[in-house]
Amino acid sequence: MRSVVLLSGGIDPVSGRPAPPSGEIAAIGLALSAGGAVGGVHVGLPAAALGQAAGHGLGQIACLRGVGDPVAILAAHLSAAPPDLVLAGSRACGGEDSGMLPYLLAERLGWPLLAGVVAIGTVADGWLPVTIGLPLGARQDARIRLPCILCAHDAAPAPPFVFDRARRVAMHAVAVADAETIAPPEGTERPYRARPRLIGSAAPAGGGRVLDNPDPAEAARVLLDHLRALGMLDA
């Protein structure tokens, strides 16, 4: 089993100092629990948060030095020597983090993805059993085919920080081909506006439909209709 943990140059939201996001620490924990070789990958220059992340259990981190869309750079790097498991946090903490990266990467690699993972089991017949954390402490078992991408739940057990590991981490720069630049996000920015809140009896009771393996377009249409019926979207 070879696992790769995706690392961002995290920034602590309160202090603005470098700090690995909790989800990435949890991802390292999952990778370690899978056993086998574990390495970190970061797109960009070595950042201070990487060393701290390494303290939670990474022996080496590859810093991919290329310009352009990090999804493309990661996809190229990962498909060159595909690991069994790619792990990520739920969302980076730094700049324009949307939490989309693992999904875009999965799409590009054509790999399956599961999010909210709190624990993983041992592989059997190419399937990896995982436990997904749901709200209110509920747990759901699932299994996924390897290779795959797993996003760790922020509350998954975090391995302890060990300074001795942090100081020993081998960070090597890997020169990679530049990728296409990302188009600036579409849309316009406007100030935050309060949205109608749905609480208690304000929500229409009952209703809803269960769709079994629906066609995506059909599912989207049903969802939109539902939201419109609730008054969450303009008609």
Next chain:
Amino acid sequence: MRVLIVGEIGGIALAAAMGWLVLLARWLKGRPATGWLAGLRQVPRRYLVDVHHVVARRPAAARMHAMAAGGVLGGAALALLAALLGAGGIVWALAALAFGMGGIGALLVWRRRVPKAPPALSGGAFLWLPAALAAWCVGNGLAALFMAIGASALPVIPSVVLGGLGGVALLRLVALGPMRHALAGVAWLAGHTRPGRFTGKGRDTGLRPLDLAAPRLGVLVPADFSGPELAAFDACIQCGRCEEACPAFAAGQRLNPKALIQTLSGAMRAVPPPYAGRPAPSVPVLQGKGGMGQPIVGNVLHRDTLWACTTCRACVEECPMLIEHVDAVVALRRGQTLMLGATRDGAAQALRASRERAEPGGRDLAARGDMIAALDMPVLPPGGESDILLWLGEGAFDARYGRTLRALVTLMRRAGLRFATLGADEVDCGDLARRLGDEATFQSLAAEAISALKARRFTKIVTADPHALHVLRNEYPALGGRWEVQHHTGLLDELVRDGRLRLERRESTRVAYHDPCYLGRYNGEIDAPRRLLDAACTDRVEMARHGMRAMCCGGGGGSPVSDVDAVTRIPDLRMEQARAAGAGLVAVACPGCTAMLEGVTGPRPEIRDVAELVLAAVVAGAMV
């Protein structure tokens, strides 16, 4: 006959020297210490002055020790002298006298445990000590006496045999522990890791910086301690004075400083001699095997023991062998934290926040001044200049301690002082990280704090937090930050003395002052707060434990964030002592003590910082 006596006493002495070399060979497997054996010439002074200074706090024990040790050694030296030089009866008589004194000492050693042994004393092999001492002293004493009066060989021979048996027993008691302190003590006093205790102001309490590039950080196995430290563990005489003073032990936490030192001594050996003192409360017996390269924590020492220590130094203050328990605890914590990341959850959170937010509570540094925002405190920008830099400390985030700071700032203003804070540039001083063994985070916080301080000009730093005081005053110099650092009680005392603040005593309930460990034992400042209280309150009493021997509130050393199990809370015990002294108000001088003692539930004496009491008593200041 002379040959026989030389053979007996000399043989025992030689065997003791050999035993010392065997022990030394083991200690030398520890990290090397420079100038260790050169320190041997310091031993007589350190022993006769410094050790006896502590021993003499209990006159009965001091008498016992002086007679026993003096008799055993003095008698032997005189008898050897007489036998070797063929001296006359007078030297033999003196030798007999010395042995006689030693015999009385042996009796006193016996009386210590009879009829009732104090619970802090060890039993086991210690019960044989009086007999061994008595045999040595009586046998050799009689032999000397017979020599002095020129008696025939007939009575001398059995006397020498008795003395020799006593000598062999004493040697055996070196291996078993009770007599080991005599040999190990010499090595420890020669290489004491805090020589500052013997010179100048006689205090040396700052932790030493760790070289973060060293392959092994802190201590995991006995061989990671330095040679003299290993000798220190062997030098413990199991007197239990540390145990009686330890707040964690009193609260039923899994720590007994005496058992800790004995465990560390035993950890060096695959088959340690049995320990017959009180263990740490409710600690399960660990089955691990010792050895110079065997792990200590989790193997022979219970994890909880390590995290229960408040680093209050009460044990160090009481120890007649001048052992440095806190250094041992911190060295072990460094190993666990830096090499294994094996801290308690609460401590791990505080350390993470210290790393990522430069504040163990994880709060925004800019919010530190919120509790005193109404005072409109000036903030010193980089390059700025002021007379006093007020270091706010961690307590400033706390609403209760904000009252203390407001009192202090008001007083400083009334005295017409010019001062400012670092504002959001004040990071945590690193005290908590350092006590928890996270030297890496401490050093990075310290570097940041030092560079923030160096970017400003001021004549001195004042702080109301004794922990920050200790770190800034005693631990930053080794990292390149040297400033005059003053505790707020020291500053207020100065202002009152100079007449810049005039106080009028307020009718008060009985006030007892609780010494913060980091102000008292760590910095020797016990008088200024008392002078202030005497000037501000009409009725001050002392708790039984006060000044340099005060009991800790339980708040130091990262013990509160380490979630240690206890039977009762340390601050509850301390509050009970305040009640016993008849106090209606406990005066404090530390944010930690304030929080711990205010956390005592139920009806209790009130808690006020010295600054608050001074403010209530001030009638005039420079600006009034």
